[in-house]
Amino acid sequence: MMDELREKAARWQESLANDESQRRETVSGVPLKALYTPLDIEQLDYLRDLGFPGQPPFTRGIHQDMYRGRLWTMRQFAGFGTARHTNERYKFLLSHGETGLSVAFDFPTLYGRDSDDERARGEVGKCGVAVSSLEDMETLFSGIPLDKVSTSMTINGPASVVWALYIATAEKQGVSADKLRGTIQNDILKEYIAQKSWLFPPEPSMRVITDIMAFGAKEVPQWNTISISGYHIREAGSTAAQELAFTLKDGLTYVEAGIAAGLDVDVFAPRLSFFFNSHLDFFEEIAKFRAARRIWAREMKETYKAKNPRSWLLRFHTQTAGCTLTAQQPENNIVRTAFQALAAVLGGTQSLHTNSMDETWALPTEKAVLIALRTQQLIAEETGVASVIDPLGGSYFVESLTYELEKQAYRYFEAIDGMGGMVKAIENGFPQREIADAAYRYQRLVDQGRRTVVGVNKYQLEGEKLEIPLLKIDPEVERSQCERLAQLRKRRDNLKVKKALDDLKDACRSRDNVMYPILEAVRQYATLGETCQAMKDVFGEYREPPMF
DSSP states (O other), rough: OOOHHHHHHHHHHHHHHHHHOEEEEOOOOOEOOOOOOGGGGOOOIIIIIOOOTTTTOOTTSSSSHHHHHHEEOOOOOOOOHHHHHHHHHHHHHHTTTTOSEEEEEEEEHHHHOOSGGGGTTTTTTTTBBBBOSSHHHHTTTTOTTTTTTTEEEOOOHHHHHHHHHHHHHHHTTTTTTOOEEEEEEEOHHHIIIOOOOOOOOOOHHHHEEEEEEHHHHOOOEEOOOOEEEEEHHHHTTOOOHHHHHHHHHHHHHHHHHHTTTOOOOOHHGEEEEEEEEEOHHHHHHHHHHHHHHHHHHHHIIIIIIOSSEEEEHEEEEEEEEOOOOSSSSSTTHHHHHHHHHHHHHHHTTEEEEEEOTTTTTTTTTHHHHHHHHHHHHHHHSOOTTTTTSSTTTTOHHHHHHHHHHHHHHHHHHHHHHTSHHHHHHHHHHHHHHHHHHHHHHHHHHTTSSSOBBTTBBBBBOOOOOOOSSOOOOOTHHHHHHHHHHHHHHSSHHHHHHHHHHHHHHHHSSSSSTTHHHHHHHHTOOOOHHHHHHHHHHHOOOOHHHHHO
């Protein structure tokens, strides 16, 4: 039967083979056929490669009932101005059906600097919320019981300190650490590759991460101690295959670091989670998510000998692709986001953030973020796609594309292993150059009109005027934030702060877990900047070498 099919397919294909107009490829450049048949998935072994939802290799989903049992968490990324402003936005979103919180910090916080740091001027509260102390964190979650919500925090270099601020805030509410649920991104390898908000050199950064994993396993057992992030890798311009490969290789590097630090892989691996981008190419994105689950399950089970099935599960949050939004005709972004969100759901995400239409101009207004949240609710409640698990499973095209992305990821794994591992590859600038090349190729296609961006290089509007309202951050935010910080420094017991920071430096010099002295320092109201500086005094600060 397959021979007959092969012969007939070849004959059908003949008329298209030499027609240049029939050439197509994915956004990432994977060549596409006009039609896919059983010939394209001949290598597929159902039980080995797909299995059933909730069973290895989890290609079809990590839960047996997936969204039939519980929908994904709707978690909008939000933060602007002061902690009080953002607290009001959180309450607004929760009152409209959001089911998890996600904190966007401003640039000074992302770099471990206080709002009154000289280098923070002009940036306080602009791209996220300013959090410099336990007092700010208490305000941020005022009236929100931390044992009732899960909170994701997009923070990397200073993740240990910001997490300690959250734990100390919970203590103030009377909530013990073992009741807390959520995620810190804490993915420093991705920072060296793409986002660039690091603090320390790679080696001490990896040591802090293994301390966080050990502390979390013992003290905060329901918390995801790393969200290994492909999102920023994709936003920097990578292809889908590069996002898949570099993200998973980062994750495997953390696993190796944990094992090398003497931790049992089954103690920390169940609390590793992932964060992916959902880009424009609908089917390629779905295939990427499915391939990710399959690769992770295989590597954790076969290479790292994890025995707990929860260590094999790749759980992931997804955000729609901010880099695909356009300043031109911004209402089109609502539609782009809906397609991307649908791909994430069909790919089996565990939580989802949908971008708002105005985000190429500013942080989202209340109306824009509500439309973005409603987009998720429409998918969940009106389209019916949550009723059947992995509805595209078995599609000749989707299965073939899943296999192709998996194959490309393993090619990158081999190249990285040949360089001595991911840390060495990053130090050599390998992933950075691969991403830069991919971004250049994509932009060339857009500039040449070979890749259409509606409203930008096709279907433009003559004399277009911006007609949507924008959120503007009042300059008063920075002044009032600095004033509060100055008052805090006067009120607190500065002798206790100094002792706590000295204890932290001692822990950094030794092999003691740094999380305990960090937590004590923030309880004494040591600020984010002071705590990070104490660690820099021992670990040093990273300076990126020239690579291009």
